[in-house]
Amino acid sequence: MFEMIVPAFIVGGIICMIGQLLMDLTKPTFTPAHVLVSFVSGGAILGALGIYEPLVKIGGAGASIPLSGFGYSLAKGAMEAVEKRGILGAFSGGVEATAVGIAAAIFFGYLISVAFKPKG
């Protein structure tokens, strides 16, 4: 049950450190939204270049839980779908591979937003 915890902590921690540096060194141009967008696109590009895959192997959730992991899944899905369906796969693969995450984010996000009131 506790295997891979330490690698996940280290890899995840380092990825988040990069995000923090990006924000602190470019203050105030880089907002959290910019960080999330660059991590998704960055993860997709690193995934396409085959650089992100080893990180997932080494770090497990440390690489898949950060948003760069979402980008990696998008790119991996698109490439795998191209193998099977050709050019249509480029359009379908990314969303197919990440459908659970996207749907969960919309569904849970909606439920919680409706159920709770903002504090203060």
Added chain:
Amino acid sequence: MADQTLKKPLLSVTAEKYQTLIKQYTPKPTIIKNVVRAFIVGGIICSIGQIFINLFSSFGLARVEASTAATATMIFLGALLTGLGVYDEIGKFGGAGSIVPVTGFANSIVAPAMEFKREGYVMGVGAKLFTVAGPVLVYGIATSIVVGFVYFLLH
């Protein structure tokens, strides 16, 4: 003309002394502190994600499936903690450590949607869910299509 009437300064501080004084009162650069905190909080969140992956694997899910299920679980937890007002506190301490993981993505969905509920369930909650998630999906999906397209051309 007017110089004779000027009052003597109350503090006898020379220019050099003044420089050392401001240094004393200026807050120290917080970058290192922020980076360490981001490492710790991001590391903890990813470790919790790993525990869920291990848990779902022990239920017999394949590695990729277990990872997907863990991501969905973390999204739920991030959304719930935002609703309870706890995630903001984590964010104040953790900075990017709380923004970069998917829990931060869930936070960026729930926080504005909850805030704009008074504008109604369609243009308030429905639209504001995508304040940050919208750009993330636009750039993420667009990048994946370009990647797929390039991959198609190269193979």
